[in-house]
Amino acid sequence: MLSNQLHPRRIFEGVRKGIEDGGNKSGVPTVNGAIVFDDRYAGKPLVYCGTGAVMPMQLAGLDSWEKTIDAQDRIIMAGGRVGKDGIHGATFSSIELDETSPATAVQIGSPITQKLAMDFLILATRRGLIKCSTDNGAGGLSSSIGELATISGGAVVELEKVPLKYPGLRPWEIFVSESQERFSLAVEPSKMAELMALGQEMEVELTDIGYFTADGSLDVRFDGTSVAKLNMHFLHEGVPRKVLEAEWTKPTAQEPVLPTNLDYTDVLSRLLGSLNICSRESVIRQYDHEVKGRTIIKPLMGATGQAPQDAAVVRFNFESWEGVAVSNGILPRFGDLDAYHMSAGAFDEAVRQIVAVGGKLPNLSYGDGNFWSVNDNFCVPDSVYDPATNPDGKHKLAKLVRMCQALRDATAAYCIPLTSGKDSMKNDFKADGVKISVPPTVLYSMTAKIEDVRRTITSDFKQADDVVYLLGETYDELGGSEFYQLFGEIGANVPKVRFEEAKALYALMGQANDNGLIQSCHDLSDGGLAVALAEATFGHGFGADVELPATGLGLSAQLFSESHSRFVATVAPEDVVAFEQHFGARATRLGVITQDGQLTVRHGGQTVISASTAALRHEWTNGPVNRIIGFGQHEAAQS
Numbered sequence: 001m002l003s004n005q006l007h008p009r010r011i012f013e014g015v016r017k018g019i020e021d022g023g024n025k026s027g028v029p030t031v032n033g034a035i036v037f038d039d040r041y042a043g044k045p046l047v048y049c050g051t052g053a054v055m056p057m058q059l060a061g062l063d064s065w066e067k068t069i070d071a072q073d074r075i076i077m078a079g080g081r082v083g084k085d086g087i088h089g090a091t092f093s094s095i096e097l098d099e100t101s102p103a104t105a106v107q108i109g110s111p112i113t114q115k116l117a118m119d120f121l122i123l124a125t126r127r128g129l130i131k132c133s134t135d136n137g138a139g140g141l142s143s144s145i146g147e148l149a150t151i152s153g154g155a156v157v158e159l160e161k162v163p164l165k166y167p168g169l170r171p172w173e174i175f176v177s178e179s180q181e182r183f184s185l186a187v188e189p190s191k192m193a194e195l196m197a198l199g200q201e202m203e204v205e206l207t208d209i210g211y212f213t214a215d216g217s218l219d220v221r222f223d224g225t226s227v228a229k230l231n232m233h234f235l236h237e238g239v240p241r242k243v244l245e246a247e248w249t250k251p252t253a254q255e256p257v258l259p260t261n262l263d264y265t266d267v268l269s270r271l272l273g274s275l276n277i278c279s280r281e282s283v284i285r286q287y288d289h290e291v292k293g294r295t296i297i298k299p300l301m302g303a304t305g306q307a308p309q310d311a312a313v314v315r316f317n318f319e320s321w322e323g324v325a326v327s328n329g330i331l332p333r334f335g336d337l338d339a340y341h342m343s344a345g346a347f348d349e350a351v352r353q354i355v356a357v358g359g360k361l362p363n364l365s366y367g368d369g370n371f372w373s374v375n376d377n378f379c380v381p382d383s384v385y386d387p388a389t390n391p392d393g394k395h396k397l398a399k400l401v402r403m404c405q406a407l408r409d410a411t412a413a414y415c416i417p418l419t420s421g422k423d424s425m426k427n428d429f430k431a432d433g434v435k436i437s438v439p440p441t442v443l444y445s446m447t448a449k450i451e452d453v454r455r456t457i458t459s460d461f462k463q464a465d466d467v468v469y470l471l472g473e474t475y476d477e478l479g480g481s482e483f484y485q486l487f488g489e490i491g492a493n494v495p496k497v498r499f500e501e502a503k504a505l506y507a508l509m510g511q512a513n514d515n516g517l518i519q520s521c522h523d524l525s526d527g528g529l530a531v532a533l534a535e536a537t538f539g540h541g542f543g544a545d546v547e548l549p550a551t552g553l554g555l556s557a558q559l560f561s562e563s564h565s566r567f568v569a570t571v572a573p574e575d576v577v578a579f580e581q582h583f584g585a586r587a588t589r590l591g592v593i594t595q596d597g598q599l600t601v602r603h604g605g606q607t608v609i610s611a612s613t614a615a616l617r618h619e620w621t622n623g624p625v626n627r628i629i630g631f632g633q634h635e636a637a638q639s
Contacts, residue, residue, distance in 0.1 A: 002043075002431040011045050016283055019049060023287070025111035026118065030287035031295055031312035032326045034443075035625065037275040038333065043429025043436030046379045050445045052326070054316055060128025067132045069151040069186045071214040077141070077207045078199065079117035080110060080181035083165035087177050113181040120204040121183065129187065129195045136182035142175045144184040145210075146218055146235060151186075154213035154232055159222045161209045171222040186212060245385055248398035253337060253492035256484065264530070264559060264601075264608045269619045270486055271527045271560070272534060277482060278623020281306065296323060296453045297357055302539020306621060307460035310353040310523050315453050323453040327353035332441040334480040337494040339399035342480075343406035343442050344497040348564045349525055350374065350446040351414055351506070356523040356567055358456040359448040360510035361503065362415050372414075372448040376407055376421035381428050381437035399440045407442075413499035416446070455513065459522035460539025464595040466519050467576050468544055470529065470588040472505055472566035476557045482527050483560035495563050502565035505586055509567070517571060517579045524566040530559040530609065532568045534599060537613040538620070543598040546591035548608075555603055 001007065023030050028051055055064050124130050132151065134144045141157065149155035159174045169177070187195055192208070199206035213219075218235060220228040231238075271277055284299045289312070297313040300306055311327035329350030334342035354372075355361070362370045380400050385393030411418050427438040450456060461468075478484055479491035512518055524532045533544055548558050570593060571579045580587060594600075599616065601609035 002429075002434055004431055005042065005429070008042060008045075015045070015047050016286060018047075020287055021111050022049070022114075023051070024291060026115045027291055029289045029291040029295055029314070031289045031314060032299065032328060033280075034328055034330055035280055035283065036330055036332060038439055040436060040439050044427045044438055046424075046427065046438060046441055048377050048443045048445075050375065050377075052324070052447055054324075059125045062128070064125075067151055069132050069148060069212050070188075071152055071154075071212055073131060073152065073186045073188055073212045074192060074208050075145060075148075075155060075157065075210040075212065076185040076187050076195070077136075077162060077209050078120065078183045078185055078204055080113045080179055081163045081165045081205070082140070082169065082174055082177045082179050082182075084169065084173060084177065085179055087173055110181050116202060116204050117181055117183060120199060120202045123202070124185075124195060124198060127194070127198075129191045129198065130185050131188060132186040133183055136178065136184060138178065140176050140178045140182075141184065141209075148184060148186060149212060149218055150232060150236060152212040152214055154215045154217050154219070155210060156213060156219045157210040157221065159209070159220065159227070161207055163205060163207050171220070171227045175220060175228075244383070244397055245394050246383075246397040246401050247394040248402065249395065251337060253479070253490065255478070255491050255493060256487065256489040258487055258489075258556070262556070264555070265611050267483070267486065267560075268530050268534060268609055268611065269616065271482055271531055272616055272620040273623045274482060274486070275624055277526050277531060277620070278625050279306065279308070279621045280625055281621065282626040294318075294323075297325075297456055297458060301458050302460040304539055304541065304617075306617065307458070307539030308535050309459050310356040310521075311359070313357055313450055313453055313456050321452045321454055323450040323456075325354045325357055325359045325448045325450050325456075327351075327446045329353070329444040329446070330441065331480075332439045333485070333490075334494050335399060335403075335440045336490055337479050337492065338402070339440055340402035340406045341494045341496050342440075343403040344410055345495055345564050346442055347374070347407065347410040347414075347444050348497045348502060349523070350444045351416070352502075352523045352565060352567070354446060354448045355506045355509050356457065356459070356521045357450075358510075358513045359450060360513075361506050370449060370451075372416045372446065373419040374411070374416050374447075375445045376418060377443040377445065378403065378421070378423040378425075379427050379438060379442075380423075380425055380440045382426050396437075396440070403440060403442050409499070410497070413503060457513065457518055457521045458539075459536055460520055461536050461542045461544070461570055461593045462519045462540070463572075464542060464593050466570040466572055466593045467579075468533075468546060468590045468592060469569050469571060469579070469583075470566065470590055471509070471569055471583065471586060472524075473501070473563065473586075474529070474551075474553060474558060474561050474566065475563045476553055477561050477563045478557055481560060481562045482531075483556065495561070497564045505565060508583055508586060512579065512582055515578070515582070517575045517582065518569050519572055520570045522568045524568065525562065528560040528562050529566075529568070530601070533601070534613065534616045534620070536568055536570075537597075537599060538617045541597050541613060543594040543596045543600070543613055544591060545594050546599075546601045548590070548601065548603040549588055550604070555608060558603070559601070559608070 136144045159171050162174050216232050218230045289295050289298050294315040311325040313325050315323040327350045329346035331346045360370045383397035429436045477493045477495040479494040484491045522532050522536050597613050599611050
């Protein structure tokens with residue numbers, strides 16, 4: 001351990017509890033997520049949190065997405081009070097982590113205050129009491145009012161009126177503090193009395209801290225004295241753009257020579273118990289994914305309650321069967337070979353998770369209402385070149401450029417709009433003469449509308465004698481795979497997304513689901529085909545008897561390649577003819593589901609994997625993530 005470096009277990013538990021408190025206690029179900037391990041996160045762990053909600057088309061007779069603010073509208077701060085917690089939060093996220101990092105940067109949350117403020121805002125907007133609002137996130141009042149003031153053309157802020165948690169804050173601290181659970185509202189003077197009365201009734205503190213103007217400046221005052229006055233154009237457009245240098249050089253890599261005569265049953269068991277594949281049940285069970293009772297596809301399902309699912313599906317309300325699928329794609333290990341294919345693969349992973357549960361890609365030609373959206377979340381190390389302190393800065397920046405190029409290509413290929421996102425560009429840690437930089441990482445958080453949640457599909461095998469198929473094509477793409485990582489290797493052949501082929505397969509998937517041809521479906525990702533087959537048996541204790549096709553691929557690639565855009569699907573015997581006619585060469589028949597609880601995989605007439613699915617589930621359930629907090633054998637035995 002380096003100086004000022006926290007143990008990963010402490011980080012792990014703190015993050016888990018923070019997400020629980022911030023989400024569940026505010027009435028938000030935690031339905032989907034991922035935990036990824038890499039030694040390079042030991043310096044500055046990355047944490048991504050995202051939420052979504054359904055917004056009505058109109059509020060109080062006005063289009064809900066329109067934001068209007070006029071001069072003399074009042075600036076109201078709602079919710080929590082301001083303290084020193086959160087000062088420099090935004091800048092903290094963009095600097096190297098060391099002993100000089102500010103202790104005040106981390107905000108102290110209050111879920112109860114947040115819930116009260118959220119409930120208040122819903123009623124206030126429905127009654128037409130608020131013209132415009134934004135949260136006090138990065139930069140606090142400086143950012144929220146600075147942004148809202150662009151609508152009217154200026155603002156006057158009176159900082160002495162801002163309610164504080166305790167005395168002693170200087171004006172600049174009040175203005176930039178990111179203390180949580182606060183909102184800035186634009187309110188017509190004529191609506192102030194009704195708004196204040198509602199706030200008092202709902203126990204939400206509301207404070208009038210100024211007014212909007214049209215004079216082109218942001219005027220910040222304290223006790224009548226102007227402490228800052230900035231031209232609005234300069235504030236938002238005045239910073240000159242940086243010009244940075246990027247140089248991309250493909251890394252030299254080669255495919256490793258692995259031991260011959262591998263015991264593939266043992267390899268599969270080891271993969272199921274590895275850090276990035278093993279069960280996350282110890283975390284999942286500490287969250288409530290049933291808040292509001294609308295969650296249709298949960299993180300774990302099946303009779304055992306331990307079959308891992310792909311995307312989550314949540315019903316909008318109880319008046320219709322419409323819902324939303326939520327997924328995420330994150331594959332940082334591929335970035336060591338090619339950041340473009342890492343980014344494209346993560347995007348495709350998020351897409352195919354939604355396709356796996358029954359989502360259909362948007363068809364812009366027909367305007368079919370299959371609404372999708374994606375948020376990008378970039379976290380990269382310092383990418384500004386310096387010959388002494390950051391000599392590989394140009395290469396790091398080139399990785400970021402390639403990640404963005406892949407995002408552009410993926411959104412265009414799948415016709416999925418990029419609606420929001422974030423970036424954090426200085427994820428480095430220095431101590432004791434050591435510098436730890438995170439691997440360039442991007443998370444794609446994706447949502448898609450589901451027309452009828454009753455037609456969604458889960459990953460777990462449903463009944464014996466159903467026929468098992470591989471959908472999509474497998475390539476010799478073991479580079480960066482979890483299989484290679486077992487042997488301390490990275491390889492060279494990074495998985496690539498073939499957008500046109502993937503899109504055609506996803507369209508076939510949507511049509512097959514409309515026709516009721518698919519009983520179960522699981523996307524192939526970490527660990528490839530062998531891991532997906534094993535995971536699909538965990539829900540009910542079924543087995544599977546599988547024969548790998550004769551192809552030019554090696555056995556390791558067939559079993560463990562992480563080629564994208566693939567699924568394991570099962571089909572009822574009576575639907576096999578229709579299914580095969582529908583998919584043609586895109587479907588490869590593998591075998592059948594069995595009642596005996598045994599996973600048997602053959603190749604060329606030889607058995608290459610033979611294991612009890614209960615034993616495989618035991619390895620998966622008792623992996624290191626569950627053992628970290630003493631969760632595993634006892635709970636697995638009870639299931």
